[in-house]
Amino acid sequence: MKVTIISHTYLEPENQKNLLALNALCDVRCILPRRGPVLIFQDYEFVESPESSHIFSSFRTFYLSKGQYIFCSLTMGLFKFKPDVINIEYNPWSLMFFQVLLYRWMFNPKSKIVCTLKKNTYRCMPGVFGRVKDLIARFSMRKVDHVIAASNMVADLCKNEFSIPARNVSVCHHLGVDVSLFNPIGEKFQGDNNPQRPMVVGYCGRFDEAKGILDIIEAVRLVKQTAKRTIILKLMGCGAYDNFLDEHLRNESQRLDWLELLSPVPNADVAKFLRTLDIFVLPSRILDDHQEHDAHALLEAMASGVACIGTKSGIIPEILGGGYGYVVNPDSPHELCDAICDLINNSRDRAMLSLRGRRKAIDEFALTKIAKKKFTIFKGIVNEN
Incomplete structure (x- = not known):
């Protein structure tokens, strides 16, 4: 054929x-x-x-x-x-x-x-x-x-x-997904229960309105008001068409010491970035003519053994539904905050989602x-x- x-x-x-x-x-x-x-x-x-x-x-x-x-x-x-x-x-x-x-x-x-x-x-x-x-x-x-x-x-x-x-x-x-490349082995932090170790929340993809980038920044800001551990937010990507978010995020990263902006890299190098995360968040929004299409970065994070949080936008509930991750309403930084806090404070749930997400990536994607x-x-x- x-x-x-x-x-x-x-x-x-x-x-x-x-x-x-x-x-x-x-x-x-x-x-x-x-x-x-x-x-x-x-x-x-x-x-x-x-x-x-x-x-x-x-x-x-x-x-x-x-x-x-x-x-x-x-x-x-x-x-x-x-x-x-x-x-x-x-x-x-x-x-x-x-x-x-x-x-x-x-x-x-x-x-x-x-x-x-x-x-x-x-x-x-x-x-x-x-x-x-x-x-x-x-x-x-x-x-x-x-x-x-x-x-x-x-x-x-x-x-x-x-x-x-x-x-x-x-x-x-x-x-x-190349599950041999995107895997939990390598640069994963050790000593998960050590309260002195920073918890790293991350996102990888486009910086635009549809992806809910401002929602994840606001959610982590809310988390930091109550969290006892140090929280770092890493965002890797760039604006889709030179939109205003690029400059806005650069200004925010200079003002907020817990926000790190990383330039986009070839997809093979994204695996190294994902291994540095404890929690991956895909906070996509629902717009008049857009919902999340394929959530490929979410699949790569699951294959990398990272606990995942997503919103009820497009394909995300199809991937995370059934206990493979947390799913919250879009445009809701407070719900994102609650989900992030829950995973930060519950290492057992993080480990369970890590294993289940990795298994689903291998079996289905x-x-x-x-x-x-x-x-x-x-x-x-x-x-x-």
Whole structure:
């Protein structure tokens, strides 16, 4: 079985491990831009490695607007490779989707179109522009043979908003985690019950309104009013699009001696950061057109054996529900404060969540687990034909 995957996600070297795992099960080709932003908005340039050179093909891109581009290629490799499945990791109403749809019709019309969707909200904007977008979205969704939804929330959106039959929707997390890299071994603090040792709370990701960064700062400020132990808050990342939070957080870190700001690093180095934490917090908010999409940093923290707290936003309850972490309401620094205090004062709960989170990451989100699940989905689609 031949599968072509089209996405900028795999510019990040750590993410490429997902395709290597899938390539062990089927013949994979990945089409990606030569340069672009990934994860916490570092600008990556594609670097070919000997072990994966046969998998990846990179092309220049032509941008029509921010986030909307097409590849500068006449075939995108579809004419030569002739895949059974074309997996597009872009929204079906994007320009990229329509370019792939055209090339599929020209070069390999028997290929099945599979769309990976992470966005779990859909807002029909008012006015002519909103109406046109809605018509395009509904037209393009009818051209998709199968949807891989990154969460149950996305799957429900596809079925309820776009009337996609349940048989044409599968739930599978977007990216797996290298559980051998993200593990509790190494720089973990010793002497957990030592009251003299600082407790470290942390976050890794974008600094923007949707991520609730100000909520976690306020929550830790409240914790420090009553906590008997020294508390340190570490935030690693940067603003998504040069927003005001970058400057605001820099000013706060200079004013607050317990707040540390760390610049973003390649994903492989995030593992070292996570091992320094006692508690990981993902305080995502619910906005008009945003809820947490995939919470990949949360999965990496769980794999690293860090006790986790999240909010009831998007996919987070699906990951932490059932006793794998604390889940609180979004936009509630006081609830975050209570959860952090509870874990600081209860080393047994921290240890339990550490073990349970690590086990869930291994059993459900390891690279090989996600690769096998995607392979099963692709194989089922091809066999249907």
